[in-house]
Amino acid sequence: MNRYHRIAVCLAAAIVLLAPLTFSDRYANLAIRILVAALFATAFNLLWRQARLLSFGHGVYFGAGMFAAVHLMRANEAGLNVPLILVPLAGVLSGLIIGLLCGFIATLRSGAYFSMITLAIAELIYSLGPRWQALFGGEAGISSMRIPSMGLSFAALNEVYLIVLGWSALGFVAIRFFAKTPLGQIAYALGDNERRLQFLGYRTHAVKVCLFALSAAISGLAGGLLGIAAENVDYTVFGPASSAAPVIQTFIGGADVLFGPAFGAAILTGFGNVFSDVTRLWLLYQGLAFVVVVMFLPAGIVGSLLSSKKRPLREAIANTLAVLLCSASLIFLCESASILLSDSYASLRANQGGSWVSYRLFNIELLPSSPIVWALPLIVALAGVLVSCKLKRQEEAA
Amino acid sequence: MSAISLSAVRKRFGSSEIIRGVDLEVNTGERHALIGPNGAGKSTLFNLISGQFRPTSGQILLNGQRSDRDPPETIARRGLARSFQITSLFARLTVFETVRLGVMANQGVRFCFWRTAASQREVTNDVLALLDDVNLSHRASVLAAELPYSEQRALELAVTLALRPEIILLDEPTAGMSVEEAAQTVALVRRLTAGRTLLVVEHDMDVVFSLCDRISVLVHGQIIATGAPDEITRDERVNEAYLGKGLH
Numbered sequence: 313m314n315r316y317h318r319i320a321v322c323l324a325a326a327i328v329l330l331a332p333l334t335f336s337d338r339y340a341n342l343a344i345r346i347l348v349a350a351l352f353a354t355a356f357n358l359l360w361r362q363a364r365l366l367s368f369g370h371g372v373y374f375g376a377g378m379f380a381a382v383h384l385m386r387a388n389e390a391g392l393n394v395p396l397i398l399v400p401l402a403g404v405l406s407g408l409i410i411g412l413l414c415g416f417i418a419t420l421r422s423g424a425y426f427s428m429i430t431l432a433i434a435e436l437i438y439s440l441g442p443r444w445q446a447l448f449g450g451e452a453g454i455s456s457m458r459i460p461s462m463g464l465s466f467a468a469l470n471e472v473y474l475i476v477l478g479w480s481a482l483g484f485v486a487i488r489f490f491a492k493t494p495l496g497q498i499a500y501a502l503g504d505n506e507r508r509l510q511f512l513g514y515r516t517h518a519v520k521v522c523l524f525a526l527s528a529a530i531s532g533l534a535g536g537l538l539g540i541a542a543e544n545v546d547y548t549v550f551g552p553a554s555s556a557a558p559v560i561q562t563f564i565g566g567a568d569v570l571f572g573p574a575f576g577a578a579i580l581t582g583f584g585n586v587f588s589d590v591t592r593l594w595l596l597y598q599g600l601a602f603v604v605v606v607m608f609l610p611a612g613i614v615g616s617l618l619s620s621k622k623r624p625l626r627e628a629i630a631n632t633l634a635v636l637l638c639s640a641s642l643i644f645l646c647e648s649a650s651i652l653l654s655d656s657y658a659s660l661r662a663n664q665g666g667s668w669v670s671y672r673l674f675n676i677e678l679l680p681s682s683p684i685v686w687a688l689p690l691i692v693a694l695a696g697v698l699v700s701c702k703l704k705r706q707e708e709a710a
Numbered sequence: 711m712s713a714i715s716l717s718a719v720r721k722r723f724g725s726s727e728i729i730r731g732v733d734l735e736v737n738t739g740e741r742h743a744l745i746g747p748n749g750a751g752k753s754t755l756f757n758l759i760s761g762q763f764r765p766t767s768g769q770i771l772l773n774g775q776r777s778d779r780d781p782p783e784t785i786a787r788r789g790l791a792r793s794f795q796i797t798s799l800f801a802r803l804t805v806f807e808t809v810r811l812g813v814m815a816n817q818g819v820r821f822c823f824w825r826t827a828a829s830q831r832e833v834t835n836d837v838l839a840l841l842d843d844v845n846l847s848h849r850a851s852v853l854a855a856e857l858p859y860s861e862q863r864a865l866e867l868a869v870t871l872a873l874r875p876e877i878i879l880l881d882e883p884t885a886g887m888s889v890e891e892a893a894q895t896v897a898l899v900r901r902l903t904a905g906r907t908l909l910v911v912e913h914d915m916d917v918v919f920s921l922c923d924r925i926s927v928l929v930h931g932q933i934i935a936t937g938a939p940d941e942i943t944r945d946e947r948v949n950e951a952y953l954g955k956g957l958h
Contacts, residue, residue, distance in 0.1 A: 512812055
């Protein structure tokens, strides 16, 4: 990359990152959620990329940060007067403290046992949630309002976006810098060979606790940022879904690349927001994408792109085409199935005396009994498979 | 005072006793070899001394201090470093970064997260000197896992020495090497361990006799003889149990 390329990339990044300042609440909110998810996934991946510790309970530290931020905002309403820009620090602090405690216990073991302990801690907190009314606010959760500070009203989300952008940037820089410090290097070595590291005189448990606490603190920061944007939080943030999100995003994006998880988080959050309006099956597609990526692109999307730089462009286009054709056909089949198997369609058919009735999908009228409705997607999928097979044969020949 | 001193050390795994009452004195500054047939318990003894296992009974002293209840990292900090028989390094680290881990441990740069590792000049200089010592300077930026076997052994040695240990345990440093490579490694070990205490497990008798001041013979979990190389070659029990087969 020469200097002009670099300047162009920086400019483009600046435009993309600053654009949400002009957005309406709906899209500023989406931009905030994307940044928060990206920071959370990157913080989660500190543990996996470096030390090969796979946490299944990071929702706890994210949730802790969110609750801490909202509690602090409530204190602000009661007259504490901490400027909004500093409120996410409450998330950092609570993530750090809870991370130290839980990390100390979880990192006593490695591998699958570590994962199980983190999972158990998350379940524990999740079940505690609805019972501890004072702290978690029960089923309804707790809410608060942003109070104007530093000359800004923070009524619109694009003003909050500015705070989120600043703190996320700081979080990313911290994670990037950490990898280059002695402790970051030691964490890398720990992921490769913990035993050997002990014989060099390193207390590996202490290294793991530090790493866990840092990861939890930045997860708490991400939670705190969402807290000031959402202005409310309930105990479901400790649920399995929020712990699973960074895992899925990380592996789809690319776990061994620094910004792979952020990329995965950005596309999944972005697509999720857009598609959840169009289809009810978004979670199904996300799950399928996860399976496909883990099976065929174990390095993740960013990881595969980086390692396949030398491959010819034609091949990349053919691969993308194959994936697009197959997934288009799959999406059509899934959507059709979800309509045809629904109760409302069954009653519609019953009204018509059991004969096939047409249904609407993507604004097209389709009749299930007509062969073309099924033949066309089949042909499209077949075309995708053919492209992929031809490519594979060429690769083998070369 | 002995650098390493074992008295009546026993180690039992389940129902089988691998180490059956070992007494061993390794004097400060000497090069001591531990030989014996396969399965005699040499590696187990190494693991006991370096803290990977705890003895079932008996005492181990390092420089006169009891050490048999300490974890490996404490023993390493007391100045004992070991290499491994099966090369076991860090797959995702380069040669330079691997040696730097040892140097950082030695210089006490451990829980530092406010400056980059690359900015620490003293550490970097030390790493470069060590790489030069083991002839790996030209390989500094290669991943450790991509080195050929003999260079991995040299790297293993460099990491071990980076700790500036008083006592060094080497587990078969020339295993799997050609005759020339083994000779080079012996010269390297002799040069780099000057003035330190060395305990080495080795199968190659040429290496043992050319490198070491004293030899102990371990058979079935017991030391049957200790002495200078010529005493050991003359010892009948040793010849019967081991050397007779080993030398010819």
